[in-house]
Amino acid sequence: MIGESPCAAEEREARLDRLGDVLRGRETHIDFKALTAEIDWGAKNPARSS
Numbered sequence: 001m002i003g004e005s006p007c008a009a010e011e012r013e014a015r016l017d018r019l020g021d022v023l024r025g026r027e028t029h030i031d032f033k034a035l036t037a038e039i040d041w042g043a044k045n046p047a048r049s050s
Helices: 008-019 022-026 032-043
Strands: none
């Protein structure tokens, strides 16, 4: 990209590392395992056995 820093990729990675995984904070409000189980049950997904 024109005008992009030679270290742009590294800068983006560093910024993402500082921000962290946004879903980690959501785990206190959302039970992702239960949600996944309900979706799998509703979709009757044979690819997942557990």
